[in-house]
């Protein structure tokens with residue numbers, strides 16, 4: 001059986017077999033339940049190939065056979081195959097600037113447990129390890145947990161800049177190293193929140209799935225993720241920084257740590273907006289949340305103008321990036337998108353008419369509906385996406401790994 005780290009390269013026939021395994025698992029995941037013969041037809045595989053893939057997936061423990069359907073017409077009864085959600089869970093950790101969320105999510109995206117803690121990044125990692133320990137100990141008999149996904153709000157320590165200077169931010173790389181060291185038997189993946197949330201949209205909600213998906217995440221800070229065929233592109237590379245730091249036309253006056261005055265990451269996030277609102281309105285009790293600014297905007301033309309200004313900045317960045325990448329779908333997520341959809345919708349319209357002769361710009365634009373569980377689903381999707389793309393290579397159980405260590 002394949003182990004972690006043994007799945008690169010290989011003979012062409014082996015690579016094809018693994019690719020088919022991923023396609024079959026994805027089809028089962030998308031359809032909920034599907035028979036072997038339906039899989040063969042849908043994926044244009046021979047019945048033998050489809051059956052062999054299902055057999056391997058059963059062995060790996062990702063899928064289960066349901067009770068055969070009673071059918072009216074004569075012939076063999078079809079046995080539906082579905083994902084074994086109960087035995088394929090992912091631990092999810094979201095370390096935000098203001099709070100930390102921990103959850104337990106099934107491979108099909110059901111949130112089994114979720115707790116939000118008032119932990120800031122500087123104290124989160126130690127507390128997270130203690131909480132994860134509890135799940136891991138409970139899991140030891142059943143081996144349900146496939147991995148631990150972690151999303152952090154910043155890319156590097158420098159990204160947090162002065163916006164989060166009161167807290168020690170955690171980069172995905174540092175969080176992954178620390179959790180991997182502490183839980184060596186588990187698959188651990190980490191990324192920034194925009195990338196994690198984009199993966200959740202693609203693998204857990206999008207149907208049909210767009211080949212290119214552009215995702216703008218607007219929460220405490222703002223960020224951008226680009227997925228091609230369900231895999232993150234332009235992340236983990238220096239260029240990801242420059243995408244997040246695209247210059248907006250109407251900066252709100254919150255300078256970025258990179259030294260430029262109009263970065264999307266700094267000026268479009270909630271922290272930037274709140275700081276600007278506080279500089280505009282002299283209140284005895286300064287604004288501390290987006291919700292407070294929104295409430296006050298009902299009676300303040302200045303704040304209303306500020307909200308619209310930010311929406312235009314977000315829309316501008318969406319339009320420019322959608323045009324550059326010719327993305328098939330554009331999603332705006334994060335709590336800002338959930339709280340102020342009306343500002344964004346109005347601001348988006350003119351910018352998404354930008355077209356070039358060679359390709360169309362973003363077709364469907366949506367404001368993400370999954371924000372409520374986004375902090376839990378995003379990190380979980382880091383593991384789920386890996387499993388669905390190459391099930392043979394990420395398959396492992398804690399016992400297997402210890403026995404080979």
Ligand SMILES: [Zn+2]
Nearest residue numbers: 245256258263
């Ligand atoms: Zn910048």
